[in-house]
Amino acid sequence: xxxxxxxxxxxxxxxxxxxxxxxxxxxxxxxxxxxxxxxxxxxxxxxxxxxxxxxxxxxxxxxxxxxxxxxxxxxxxxxxxxxxxxxxxxxxxxxxxxxxxxxxxxxxxxxxxxxxxxxxxxxxxxxxxxxxxxxxxxxxxxxxxxxxxxxxxxxxxxxxxxxxxxxxxxxxxxxxxxxxxxxxxxxxxxxxxxxxxxxxxxxxxxxxxxxxxxxxxxxxxxxxxxxxxxxxxxxxxxxxxxxxxxxxxxxxxxxxxxxxxxxxxxxxxxxxxxxxxxxxxxxxxxxxxx
Amino acid sequence: xxxxxxxxxxxxxxxxxxxxxxxxxxxxxxxxxxxxxxxxxxxxxxxxxxxxxxxxxxxxxxxxxxxxxxxxxxxxxxxxxxxxxxxxxxxxxxxxxxxxxxxxxxxxxxxxxxxxxxxxxxxxxxxxxxxxxxxxxxxxxxxxxxxxxxxxxxxxxxxxxxxxxxxxxxxxxxxxxxxxxxxxxxxxxxxxxxxxxxxxxxxxxxxxxxxxxxxxxxxxxxxxxxxxxxxxxxxxxxxxxxxxxxxxxxxxxxxxxxxxxxxxxxxxxxxxxxxxxxxxxxxxxxxxxxxxxxxxxxxxxxxxxxxxxxxxxxxxxxxxxxxxxxxxxxxxxxxxxxxxxxxxxxxxxxxxxxxxxxxx
Numbered sequence: 257x258x259x260x261x262x263x264x265x266x267x268x269x270x271x272x273x274x275x276x277x278x279x280x281x282x283x284x285x286x287x288x289x290x291x292x293x294x295x296x297x298x299x300x301x302x303x304x305x306x307x308x309x310x311x312x313x314x315x316x317x318x319x320x321x322x323x324x325x326x327x328x329x330x331x332x333x334x335x336x337x338x339x340x341x342x343x344x345x346x347x348x349x350x351x352x353x354x355x356x357x358x359x360x361x362x363x364x365x366x367x368x369x370x371x372x373x374x375x376x377x378x379x380x381x382x383x384x385x386x387x388x389x390x391x392x393x394x395x396x397x398x399x400x401x402x403x404x405x406x407x408x409x410x411x412x413x414x415x416x417x418x419x420x421x422x423x424x425x426x427x428x429x430x431x432x433x434x435x436x437x438x439x440x441x442x443x444x445x446x447x448x449x450x451x452x453x454x455x456x457x458x459x460x461x462x463x464x465x466x467x468x469x470x471x472x473x474x475x476x477x478x479x480x481x482x483x484x485x486x487x488x489x490x491x492x493x494x495x496x497x498x499x500x501x502x503x504x505x506x507x508x509x510x511x512x513x514x515x516x517x518x519x520x521x522x523x524x525x526x527x528x529x530x531x532x533x534x535x536x537x538x539x540x541x542x543x544x545x546x
Numbered sequence: 547x548x549x550x551x552x553x554x555x556x557x558x559x560x561x562x563x564x565x566x567x568x569x570x571x572x573x574x575x576x577x578x579x580x581x582x583x584x585x586x587x588x589x590x591x592x593x594x595x596x597x598x599x600x601x602x603x604x605x606x607x608x609x610x611x612x613x614x615x616x617x618x619x620x621x622x623x624x625x626x627x628x629x630x631x632x633x634x635x636x637x638x639x640x641x642x643x644x645x646x647x648x649x650x651x652x653x654x655x656x657x658x659x660x661x662x663x664x665x666x667x668x669x670x671x672x673x674x675x676x677x678x679x680x681x682x683x684x685x686x687x688x689x690x691x692x693x694x695x696x697x698x699x700x701x702x703x704x705x706x707x708x709x710x711x712x713x714x715x716x717x718x719x720x721x722x723x724x725x726x727x728x729x730x731x732x733x734x735x736x737x738x739x740x741x742x743x744x745x746x747x748x749x750x751x752x753x754x755x756x757x758x759x760x761x762x763x764x765x766x767x768x769x770x771x772x773x774x775x776x777x778x779x780x781x782x783x784x785x786x787x788x789x790x791x792x793x794x795x796x797x798x799x800x801x802x803x804x805x806x807x808x809x810x811x812x813x814x815x816x817x818x819x820x821x822x823x824x825x826x827x828x829x830x831x832x833x834x835x836x837x838x839x840x841x842x843x844x845x846x847x848x849x850x851x852x853x854x855x856x857x858x859x860x861x862x863x864x865x866x867x868x869x870x871x872x873x874x875x876x877x878x879x880x881x882x883x884x885x886x887x888x889x890x891x892x893x894x895x896x897x898x899x900x901x902x903x904x905x906x
Binding site for chain 2: 435437438440441443444445446447448451455456459460
């Protein structure tokens with residue numbers, strides 16, 4: 257069959273092109289524009305080439321923030337994914353308690369980021385916060401404004417509290433789609449609980465788990481509000497993640513050039529990692545086919 | 547292998563069943579003889595899968611007991627019953643190879659590796675999947691997956707019973723025939739007790755020694771295919787089995803005569819006084835079209851030639867009567883009467899067959 261060739265069809269994508277131009281391309285180009293120029297104010301710009309990029313590549317501050325960021329994302333993924341699966345496995349499958357659990361699980365997801373930050377900021381305070389006061393009364397040295405470990409633990413526990421539900425809900429949806437016959441067959445075959453998980457449940461939820469990992473990775477890699485509200489990036493720079501550092505640089509110090517270069521590199525890193533995820537996921541699908 | 551006894555068994559999916567209508571499976575007493583092949587036949591929702599799941603222990607009955615070789619297993623979990631069951635839709639472990647799938651039930655029971663290897667090879671040969679043993683089960687066709695499920699069901703030699711829950715629904719017609727034949731030969735070879743659930747009468751009649759017909763949560767008849775054909779105990783058996791099914795007509799019966807809408811029919815056998823709704827059942831195979839003065843006056847509606855015989859659809863006073871005319875027999879052009887062969891007539895009171903006086 258011969259395909260009809262009509263180059264005018266390209267016009268059909270024009271609306272999308274316009275929308276994307278305004279929502280993404282033009283703002284992004286502004287950033288690109290800043291990243292290759294220098295200014296001394298007065299809206300006067302000078303060509304700077306790739307100086308800012310070179311500077312950022314050599315900046316210890318940027319590499320430290322990136323290191324902290326990767327550590328943070330890795331830790332919360334390592335906790336939230338297994339924990340989310342575990343919670344999903346133990347949620348009731350049907351009836352009143354199933355709905356109850358679903359609502360309960362969705363609650364943290366409905367709370368705005370800065371409110372989550374505020375909740376934990378107060379919760380962890382040694383003077384008036386329930387958590388901080390209790391830990392302090394138990395003789396544990398806990399102060400997230402001064403202690404490096406306390407700050408990290410607080411930020412991680414907060415993220416786990418906020419987002420494990422998402423993983424659990426996705427995994428739960430995946431588990432619900434497994435027909436009863438699989439569990440019945442497993443009983444007939446005398447499969448152990450572990451074997452049921454390993455050979456029935458896990459393979460069936462791989463798809464949604466990949467989505468959960470991708471979402472949690474992207475979100476945690478871009479995290480800003482919650483740690484900013486709780487620790488403000490401290491003590492010192494110990495919880496200054498990439499976007500906190502970026503905002504400090506761009507708005508705090510008004511170093512638009514370096515911040516723009518930083519933004520672009522940040523963007524490219526996320527793009528790269530998402531691309532790797534995408535490739536892995538589509539390869540998984542292909543493996544399904546044959 | 548074991549004899550399976552159902553003692554006063556009944557099941558309701560409701561927590562507090564009020565009356566008989568709440569039971570998906572009505573009270574049932576029955577022995578499944580060791581080593582026989584049974585087919586559970588009935589339309590959808592008649593309780594056959596419920597019964598099967600109770601036997602395998604996936605479901606616990608609301609009342610009654612179930613015994614394997616006289617040992618009470620009513621509350622025993624599935625694993626203790628040592629049962630194999632194949633489900634309607636294929637269940638395979640996607641991430642395992644075909645070989646591991648087949649070996650899974652054996653390995654879970656700690657079977658010896660050498661034995662597992664030989665047994666898997668044997669089963670693979672039986673289901674015709676030897677070449678595929680090393681590939682992943684993921685992405686196979688529904689046919690192939692169901693063959694793996696069947697293979698997994700048959701891989702254990704020491705099972706108490708093999709249960710099949712409409713296992714061939716998703717299989718191609720020609721493959722259906724082949725697998726059914728294999729199941730049958732497997733049955734002859736190993737002598738497992740087999741229970742095969744289906745709504746397809748051909749499948750039931752060709753597979754089983756004994757066919758158990760269920761209707762509305764009740765076992766209405768159990769017998770050999772021939773018994774079901776010649777003496778349906780319930781009008782449901784009459785019209786569910788046979789193609790087309792039995793003609794069931796309202797009648798009044800006195801002695802050895804039946805009167806159908808004013809026409810008298812000789813029955814050949816005498817009947818006592820009958821109460822309830824009386825019906826006369828006769829299979830199309832025992833009817834004949836004529837143009838004489840005897841028999842039921844009918845109008846022929848249409849004739850379907852199905853190859854080996856012709857099916858005549860005739861109208862008797864608003865009720866359809868089917869007649870099977872053998873190939874080569876001529877149908878009179880002015881046929882207006884149907885006569886019944888008395889040997890093929892059964893009388894029903896309230897849907898249940900009434901035995902003639904002095905007969906079976």
